[in-house]
Amino acid sequence: QSVLTQPPSASGTPGQRVSISCSGNSSNIGGNSVFWYQQLPGMAPKLLIYRNYQRPAGVPDRFSGSKSGTSASLAISGLRSEDEADYYCSSWDDSLIGPVFGGGTKLTVL
Amino acid sequence: EVEVVDSGGGLVQPGRSLRLSCIASGFTFDDYAMHWVRQAPGKGLEWVAGISWNRVNIGYADSVKGRFTISRDNARNSVSLQMNSLRVEDTAVYYCVKDREQLPRGYFQHWGQGTLVTVSS
Numbered sequence: 001q002s003v004l005t006q007p008p009s010a011s012g013t014p015g016q017r018v019s020i021s022c023s024g025n026s027s028n029i030g031g032n033s034v035f036w037y038q039q040l041p042g043m044a045p046k047l048l049i050y051r052n053y054q055r056p057a058g059v060p061d062r063f064s065g066s067k068s069g070t071s072a073s074l075a076i077s078g079l080r081s082e083d084e085a086d087y088y089c090s091s092w093d094d095s096l097i098g099p100v101f102g103g104g105t106k107l108t109v110l
Numbered sequence: 111e112v113e114v115v116d117s118g119g120g121l122v123q124p125g126r127s128l129r130l131s132c133i134a135s136g137f138t139f140d141d142y143a144m145h146w147v148r149q150a151p152g153k154g155l156e157w158v159a160g161i162s163w164n165r166v167n168i169g170y171a172d173s174v175k176g177r178f179t180i181s182r183d184n185a186r187n188s189v190s191l192q193m194n195s196l197r198v199e200d201t202a203v204y205y206c207v208k209d210r211e212q213l214p215r216g217y218f219q220h221w222g223q224g225t226l227v228t229v230s231s
Contacts, residue, residue, distance in 0.1 A: 002154060033217075035216070035217065035218065037155070037218065044205055044221040044222065044223055044224055045147075045155065045205070045218070045221055046221065047218060047219055047220075050210070050217060050219075056219075088154065088155050090155075090216060090218070091216070092215050092216050096172075097169060098157055098160070098169050098170075098171060098216070099145075099157045099160075099215065099216025099218075100157070101154060101155045101156065101157065102154070103154045104154040104155070
């Protein structure tokens with residue numbers, strides 16, 4: 001059971017906009033930044049969004065992050081086949097005194 | 111270009127020990143915290159341990175506390191994970207990860223390719 005809650009799966013067709021949610025509490029998302037990671041099949045994870053909504057260099061602006069209260073969301077617009085991957089949210093947890101992850105969301109591009 | 115290369119995985123029997131290593135390059139190593147994050151087969155990500163730039167701040171997941179030890183050698187741009195009393199449930203791909211900050215707060219910026227640890231009799 002992961003500390004942060006994500007839907008196990010999401011799907012969309014090419015060109016569509018999809019959103020993945022991440023729910024936590026006041027010890028983690030409520031008081032700390034949220035990060036998002038993309039893990040392509042058979043690959044190591046890659047940082048996608050940091051500090052709630054900021055994108056590292058090289059990440060397309062099709063990817064966007066937001067946070068409100070104890071929840072966060074990753075949105076992908078103009079969905080492409082190469083976006084098919086697992087997506088994880090993460091945040092620091094003040095009670096556990098360590099970073100925590102969501103269980104991951106498998107995105108399928110139909 | 112930042113590069114993180116982890117190694118040392120393999121097959122080990124329950125109760126035995128294994129040491130993972132990680133060499134980093136392309137950045138000022140002693141300016142940043144480092145972590146180990148693992149992923150059991152078919153499962154999600156789990157933070158294992160983190161160490162600050164100056165080795166003062168060290169943290170462990172409850173699942174490995176007392177059995178695993180993270181360390182770093184800034185002169186060699188390396189970080190290690192000593193794993194003792196290994197259990198079947200420690201079977202996973204272990205990733206060495208560079209933080210974006212000096213303290214190990216979980217800003218996982220650059221990931222190694224991962225090294226597989228299999229604990230089985």
